[in-house]
Amino acid sequence: MRDLKQLFLYVFIAGYIVSCGPSFNSSNPSNQSNVRPEGTEAAYNATSITYSVPTVSINATVSFKRYSDYNRDVQALAISYAEFHIYNSAGQIVQAGETGASGEISGYLPKNAGSYTLAVNTRSNNAQLMASILNNPYDKQYYSLKYSFTLSGSETNLNLGQVTAEINTEKKESAAFNILYNLLLANQFLRTQVKTDQCPAGTSCTYVTQNFTVAPKVQVYWTKGLTPAVYLNATGPISYYVPESSGGVYTGLYILGGIDDDLCVDTDHFDNSVILHEYGHFLEKAFSRSDSPGGSHNGQKIIDPRLAWSEGWANFFQGIVLNRNYYRDTTKIDCSSTIQYSFKDFPLEQEVLDSRDRPYNTGEGNFREISVSRLLYNTVATPGNSADTTGELWATAPIVQITSDAKFINIWNAFLGLKMSALAGGRSSHFINYFLKSDLSGNGVIANSFTADEDYLNPGSAPLTREKQRATLNDWTQQVTTQSSVCPTNTDASVNSSGYWTFLSGSPKADESLNGSLSWSDMFNSNDFYLYYHDGNQTTLSLEYKSVNSSEPYNLDLFLYTSSFIHLNNEDKLKKSESYYAYECKTCAPGFSGYEAIDLAGLPAGHYYLNIKVDQPNLVKSETQYRLMLGSQFLCPHSP
Numbered sequence: 001m002r003d004l005k006q007l008f009l010y011v012f013i014a015g016y017i018v019s020c021g022p023s024f025n026s027s028n029p030s031n032q033s034n035v036r037p038e039g040t041e042a043a044y045n046a047t048s049i050t051y052s053v054p055t056v057s058i059n060a061t062v063s064f065k066r067y068s069d070y071n072r073d074v075q076a077l078a079i080s081y082a083e084f085h086i087y088n089s090a091g092q093i094v095q096a097g098e099t100g101a102s103g104e105i106s107g108y109l110p111k112n113a114g115s116y117t118l119a120v121n122t123r124s125n126n127a128q129l130m131a132s133i134l135n136n137p138y139d140k141q142y143y144s145l146k147y148s149f150t151l152s153g154s155e156t157n158l159n160l161g162q163v164t165a166e167i168n169t170e171k172k173e174s175a176a177f178n179i180l181y182n183l184l185l186a187n188q189f190l191r192t193q194v195k196t197d198q199c200p201a202g203t204s205c206t207y208v209t210q211n212f213t214v215a216p217k218v219q220v221y222w223t224k225g226l227t228p229a230v231y232l233n234a235t236g237p238i239s240y241y242v243p244e245s246s247g248g249v250y251t252g253l254y255i256l257g258g259i260d261d262d263l264c265v266d267t268d269h270f271d272n273s274v275i276l277h278e279y280g281h282f283l284e285k286a287f288s289r290s291d292s293p294g295g296s297h298n299g300q301k302i303i304d305p306r307l308a309w310s311e312g313w314a315n316f317f318q319g320i321v322l323n324r325n326y327y328r329d330t331t332k333i334d335c336s337s338t339i340q341y342s343f344k345d346f347p348l349e350q351e352v353l354d355s356r357d358r359p360y361n362t363g364e365g366n367f368r369e370i371s372v373s374r375l376l377y378n379t380v381a382t383p384g385n386s387a388d389t390t391g392e393l394w395a396t397a398p399i400v401q402i403t404s405d406a407k408f409i410n411i412w413n414a415f416l417g418l419k420m421s422a423l424a425g426g427r428s429s430h431f432i433n434y435f436l437k438s439d440l441s442g443n444g445v446i447a448n449s450f451t452a453d454e455d456y457l458n459p460g461s462a463p464l465t466r467e468k469q470r471a472t473l474n475d476w477t478q479q480v481t482t483q484s485s486v487c488p489t490n491t492d493a494s495v496n497s498s499g500y501w502t503f504l505s506g507s508p509k510a511d512e513s514l515n516g517s518l519s520w521s522d523m524f525n526s527n528d529f530y531l532y533y534h535d536g537n538q539t540t541l542s543l544e545y546k547s548v549n550s551s552e553p554y555n556l557d558l559f560l561y562t563s564s565f566i567h568l569n570n571e572d573k574l575k576k577s578e579s580y581y582a583y584e585c586k587t588c589a590p591g592f593s594g595y596e597a598i599d600l601a602g603l604p605a606g607h608y609y610l611n612i613k614v615d616q617p618n619l620v621k622s623e624t625q626y627r628l629m630l631g632s633q634f635l636c637p638h639s640p
Contacts, residue, residue: 312372
């Protein structure tokens with residue numbers, strides 16, 4: 001969840017990269033001349049072998065050690081539900097299976113004297129977890145905890161005792177097992193919480209039709225001392241998720257293992273928040289839908305609400321799974337005697353009046369990722385709980401922080417709704433809040449706790465109000481349709497009594513430039529976005545605007561974007577009108593001082609986004625009103 005340069009994120013991936021890493025240097029990965037093909041993972045084999053000859057029973061208990069990302073204490077945890085093999089001296093598999101809940105192993109071998117090796121592998125493919133921790137997307141080699149033993153041929157039972165993956169081994173398999181462990185933790189949490197009988201009384205849980213079983217298979221790439229930035233022709237520490245293979249980068253989670261074989265730098269393999277954050281993105285792809293364009297996000301500013309939702313969900317998910325009210329990203333945990341934290345160690349608890357990503361204007365919270373995280377967490381979490389420090393599995397640890405009213409299943413139901421409903425695109429927390437509000441509306445107590453009108457600085461206020469978020473689309477991708485008369489008053493969509501939308505004087509925020517080109521523009525204060533369905537017929541789409549007095553209005557530009565656009569990306573601007581025609585519109589209504597128009601000829605039928613952008617917002621102008629026209633028809637807000 002660290003800051004990224006936006007250019008890197010969308011320059012080559014067909015879908016997008018969801019990432020958590022600091023700014024780093026990158027060449028253009030789309031121009032890679034030697035793209036390595038994706039490898040094939042060895043077939044999973046946990047089928048027990050039976051023998052008709054006399055056998056010896058082999059037993060063991062396996063675990064791994066890790067540094068706690070809470071206080072750097074060394075913890076020993078069971079390796080649960082993982083594949084294991086036993087090899088003979090010729091390298092042949094003579095027994096296979098899966099570890100139990102407590103890391104127990106049992107199997108039978110023929111009573112043959114010789115040398116054997118137990119190998120516990122960093123992958124699971126069962127009803128508990130479907131995941132593999134692999135070295136890279138080319139070799140796809142899993143890691144193994146190996147233990148050698150011998151048989152004399154006379155034993156009936158051989159107990160190997162405790163076999164542990166230590167932290168400071170050459171290959172550091174313990175780190176790979178910690179990644180696997182966190183994914184199991186997430187699946188166990190979901191099995192506990194996403195059950196139809198968990199739906200609170202009076203709520204609908206429309207989209208939850210069955211109990212959660214297990215998430216689809218995921219491949220995770222991690223190498224000791226390696227930053228996944230190398231797969232992108234880049235440098236610097238980063239972890240990320242790739243939902244779709246493209247340009248020589250392949251689908252999967254990529255976890256930071258260090259840089260240039262150095263572990264005395266930032267690493268993420270013991271950062272449970274980071275691991276589960278990335279897995280949250282995977283679950284978003286598997287069970288919901290994301291329209292995130294990727295891009296820069298550091299939890300300090302207004303960003304694209306599609307990106308804010310995706311990152312906010314992942315921040316929330318790690319916290320609720322780990323039973324902790326914060327997000328933690330450590331640095332130098334592998335070599336420092338004292339744990340160090342990155343600047344992104346931030347709270348999720350409503351009682352903590354943290355200044356980071358705090359919204360100040362109504363509707364602004366939907367454009368801030370940590371605000372999205374806080375709203376989700378505080379909708380379902382009982383405030384004031386101390387953080388869990390042990391990382392126990394949900395199968396054995398009580399879920400103390402889930403409220404008896406609004407539960408995680410309500411969040412999951414809204415999460416599923418993004419995929420199950422007939423939305424055209426632009427998925428953001430606006431939709432999640434809309435689903436949540438609708439889902440909770442059957443129970444007045446829950447609905448009030450989500451939407452009650454209280455002040456943001458009041459710790460007991462309702463999340464939706466405190467985070468200054470909306471459960472409607474009036475600030476983002478409001479659908480517009482044609483009608484013959486001026487748009488009627490619509491307070492929900494911010495249409496005034498005269499049928500105009502407004503940019504208030506002083507509200508637009510200054511754009512930012514990078515190397516002379518526009519790199520950032522406030523998507524809440526300086527831009528309005530509307531969803532428009534084009535039927536394929538040729539016509540002119542126009543923007544008329546004026547000031548509310550005799551002063552000069554803001555200069556407004558009109559852009560038509562693709563349905564999966566990246567804001568400010570010129571390649572996604574299908575049509576644009578950026579000239580300021582002051583007092584030149586011959587067909588405009590009296591008083592209009594600006595006019596922009598785009599010709600839709602040749603544009604295929606489909607959904608598009610209209611962007612009304614304030615040009616040079618740092619130059620404060622008069623309050624500016626505008627309206628949209630399609631030919632002679634007015635474009636007006638339409639409820640979803």
